Amino acid sequence: MKVRTLALGVLASVLMPATAQAEAVVLKVAHFLPPASPAHTKFIVPWCERIKAESKGGLECQIYPAMQLGGTPPQLLTQVRDGVADVVWTLPGYTAGRFPVSEVFELPFITTGREASSRALWDFSQSRASQEFAGMKPIATWVTGPYALHLRDHDVSTLEGLAGLKVRAPSRLGTKLLAALGATPVGMPVPQMAESLSKRVIDGALLPWEVLPATKVHELTRFHVEVSGDRALLAATMIFVMNEKKYDSLPIDLKKVIDANSGRETSAWVSAQFVEPDEDGRKRAQERGNAVRALAADEVAKWQAAAGPVTAGWVEEITAKGMDGRSLHEEARALIDKYSK
Template sequence: MAQKHRITRFFLAVLSAMVIVSFSSDPVFADKKKINIRFSTWHVPSGADVQKLWIPMLEEMKKRSNNRITYTMYSGGALGKGPDHFDIVKTGLSDMGYATLSWTPGRFPLTDVLSSPIVCPAKWKGVEAGMAMYDRMLSPEFKDVKVLHINNCVMAHLWTTRAVTRLEDLQGMKIRSPGGLQTRAIQALGATPVFMPLGDVYLSMETGVIDGVVTCPALVKAFKLNEVAGFGVPTSFGCVSEGLFVNKRFWERVPEDLKPIIESVGRDAYKIAGIFDEGWYAATMAEFKTTMEIEELSPAEQQRWDDRFRKMLVAWAEELEAKGLPGKKALTAFREELGRVGVGFNACPY
């Protein structure tokens, strides 16, 4: 009798194990698993990008997934320097992250078109135009990652330690450039572009190592550059090309029912957070005017700057064409996509 009970218990144990294995391998059961996103960005931990954009975005993913998506934040230099952040995601050091593409010159040659001198005060519009360009012609440059969005950031302006009202004032000035087409734009205006980490700009401006910086209002605020820049020229240099990316191996492990949540929230991050839009831009520039002299160029002077920008873009496009890349087509396509979201591109030569 005892042996019979042992045999029965044995078969029950085997049956239970088979049931567990069956449920574990069932796609519906498997899709209920949780994932933790290791998120990376070079943005400073206390800045608006982390506190008012990335954390709200990740919290929205968590909310829509009924807490099946969690996250760990690695901001600032936690995982590497600013230019390293695309590779931080690509290699799997993080699962998802934000990277500035213009900081790695020559690596994304066509995507540099997003850093053209356009007039875009809202980052969600940059995402719409950027993703339209991704669909039209930029996707081959991103085979190593899953793209949630690419964009042209909010337009960058010129912030200096002395007044600039005309081209002649820029001669001999050393201006920190974020890379991309803004380096060429600074050169086209007669100044000398200097590349350095944003964290070094404050002291460099304070001590006279450089005379100014081209960057967007968000980073002026995040790095407190308004404390050392007494003057601002709110003409648009465009801004850097950037994007939100996911490691491919991680993406393959994400349950299928969670992928649409990540894609939707990642694509609409700026709309969801309600930041870096026209209202935010206007309020930030008004705040800067309380401590800095911010003067727009006269219409005639703006035309002179735009003429320089157009010549710069022609030269850039011709260099790409010589390498077999459709530079002219990229500029034309970008102008068309910007027009669809109401963004101006007066400097476009085509």
């Protein structure tokens, strides 16, 4: 009996480490939008399903939408750096000044198609802005679809029509752009827009079409202005990043799964997931009878000219910080052009 008991004990001690090793690593994934949002359903959930399948269950996600881990959207970067969350999706524009170099992709009239521009952003971030991701492992970096203006009561068809309108700005450069166009910018994260529109705190918002259904902005506005042409009026950069220490703690096989689902092509894939939601947002606005206006080419030229000082100002700011702002701007644009061919 003693021999049998001893044998069972030895067997148990041998099996326990294997059992513990087989337990899945659960990643806490946080973001700021509701679970019905395209970001949640179109890319975060599929990405989590992919890493689970490729790791044969070694990696799993516990997703926390709508800031369920607490805090506000601008605090997501701090949460992932501090390990409150293991992975977050967020906008660098919510934390002005923390991504000064890669911010070049948020300048007006610089981005083209979303997939091409997202590939360019990944390359640029890796080569020229890697220091901005200290404490984080980038999984994907991409740009949104073109921003449009969504207005409560004003059917704007000219630059002059924006004068004095209070418009939600998505970022530091978005604020500068709106001011250059004659509007009164009001900075706020996406979750605050609906209430601000409802209470007439703002007259409209600058954002991509895909955001409208999840935030009900199409129900609170009646007029929409698109800026046509090869270059977007504005686009925001977005990042999907992992706590660096969490990544470093993974065994080699699980690191390989994360690596295989990170990078330039993952960035392009993520950006592509928002094409259909953009089209859906535009369609829903039209189904409500809202007016969608595309600016004429000569009018777009006026908006481009008015936005010129925003780019010039960015170049001066970066140069004053000891970097070659003109060179960075030219390199970013060249990468965008390279992938747009």
